Amino acid sequence: MTRPTLDDIFAEPDEFGLLDVKLSAFGAKAGVDPATINREIEAFRIRHGRLPDPEALDHEEMRLGTIRVRMVQETTTPDHVLELVPAQQRSWRDDPLDDEVPGDLDDIFGDDALAISPDLIGLRHVTAASERHLPDHRADFRPCPDFHLFETFFQDMQRMLDAGERKATVVEKYAVIEPLEGDFFIRNGLLAYIAEKTEMSSRGGDRDHRLRVVFSNGQESDPLMSSFRKSLNDDKTSRIIQRTGLGPLDPEWEADQLELSGTIYVARSLSSVPEIAENRMILHKIGVTSQQVGRRIADARNDATFLMAPVEVVATYELKNLSRSKVENLLHRFFEVARPAELSVTDRLGKKIHPREWFYVLPEHVGQAAKLIDERRLHEFRYDPNEQRIIAR
Numbered sequence: 001m002t003r004p005t006l007d008d009i010f011a012e013p014d015e016f017g018l019l020d021v022k023l024s025a026f027g028a029k030a031g032v033d034p035a036t037i038n039r040e041i042e043a044f045r046i047r048h049g050r051l052p053d054p055e056a057l058d059h060e061e062m063r064l065g066t067i068r069v070r071m072v073q074e075t076t077t078p079d080h081v082l083e084l085v086p087a088q089q090r091s092w093r094d095d096p097l098d099d100e101v102p103g104d105l106d107d108i109f110g111d112d113a114l115a116i117s118p119d120l121i122g123l124r125h126v127t128a129a130s131e132r133h134l135p136d137h138r139a140d141f142r143p144c145p146d147f148h149l150f151e152t153f154f155q156d157m158q159r160m161l162d163a164g165e166r167k168a169t170v171v172e173k174y175a176v177i178e179p180l181e182g183d184f185f186i187r188n189g190l191l192a193y194i195a196e197k198t199e200m201s202s203r204g205g206d207r208d209h210r211l212r213v214v215f216s217n218g219q220e221s222d223p224l225m226s227s228f229r230k231s232l233n234d235d236k237t238s239r240i241i242q243r244t245g246l247g248p249l250d251p252e253w254e255a256d257q258l259e260l261s262g263t264i265y266v267a268r269s270l271s272s273v274p275e276i277a278e279n280r281m282i283l284h285k286i287g288v289t290s291q292q293v294g295r296r297i298a299d300a301r302n303d304a305t306f307l308m309a310p311v312e313v314v315a316t317y318e319l320k321n322l323s324r325s326k327v328e329n330l331l332h333r334f335f336e337v338a339r340p341a342e343l344s345v346t347d348r349l350g351k352k353i354h355p356r357e358w359f360y361v362l363p364e365h366v367g368q369a370a371k372l373i374d375e376r377r378l379h380e381f382r383y384d385p386n387e388q389r390i391i392a393r
Helices: 006-011 034-048 059-074 105-109 148-163 225-234 324-334 363-374
Strands: 168-170 184-187 190-197 201-203 206-208 211-215 219-221 239-241 263-269 283-289 311-318 358-360 381-384 389-392
Touching: 034 059, 148 190, 184 225, 211 225, 263 363, 283 324, 283 363, 311 363, 324 363, 363 381, 363 389
Parallel strands: none
Antiparallel strands: 168 239, 184 190, 184 239, 190 211, 201 206, 211 219, 263 283, 263 311, 283 358, 381 389
């Protein structure tokens, strides 16, 4: 007996109604989300520039095309019907629509689609522009008020260079130069003399000094040592003039250092930090400078040496025929017992600095010590921090 084919079977009467199947609404039992199918069909249209064909040979295209036709025919909810006429796709070259352009950064970061954690976009350890530490003065060139002290010195140095008695060597690019008081350089075609190098300070987290640089054209400037070093590296014609002698222990090594007189100044901090403000009337900075005192303290609020705050000068004492550096060392050693060991200040990068030029003394105490130095009698006395006065040994 010949076995019936599928055509024979389906041609026979369906007495039990097995083939009488009514299609249910699309996706009702299949668990297919019409919105998901719509996105797949739209993605196909964007990729190929046409809608999927239910008669296509490709299985995926045929599947999407068949589903699209059924959705149009069987779905009664208009919201689920895919638009048969494809919308015109906008090019990335087209100008954005007005409602697509964010107004500011808040609009961008406020977009829920981004889902950005606030920790990723919140700025920390950044000083506001309104509170940013800006310099109170610039290291501009200005006339040197005591140039007569240097003029002969520059002439002698130029004569020695011309005669070959002193040697000027090229400043190597990116060389780390540590200028010392008494050093000579050639910068921008001028002789530059390091007349003063102040106590070490901290600016922007870096340890630095402020220099007093006198030039052979009668001008002077007071740059930071790091800025002066950069200017030498940027100048292809810059030179450093070698000192005489074999090193710091050689007596000839200090031949280029002028013993400049200067001014002893006593400064009081105007800081609002409680630990400093409550001791303002007894805590003073003792410094010595060969330049104008006003220039020395001009950038105090950015300088850890001045406790990162403005200061007021409460007393000054002129030096006469005395070495500025030696006087400063004598004063600091004399008042060593009155130096506050706990005094510290935090710079704007969070680094703790311990300035060593501040003492629990009164301005008149400094004046008495300066007079004793001038009389060459300071060694006969000492400072008693308990009685807060200078007493004989």
